[in-house]
Amino acid sequence: MRIHLESSNLVAMIAIALLTALLLAVKFRPATWRGVLFEAVIANVGAILAVLAFEVLTA
DSSP: OOOOOOHHHHHHHHHHHHHHHHHHHHHHOOOSHHHHHHHHHHHHHHHHHHHHHHHHHHO
16 A cells, blocks of 8 residues: 655645644643743644545545
8 A cells, every 4th residue: 555645735735734733732831941942742643644535535
């Protein structure tokens, strides 16, 4: 099975990551830069996994 990531998938990853980071920031309100960095990493990993899961399901 081949996974083809296109520009629309990258836009979806960025949108999901930004939305997730915003929701995490509203919920947990990080006080340090480490908290912000951790939330950004979690948001980006979640976005990548969401787009890859969608690609696998629709392939």
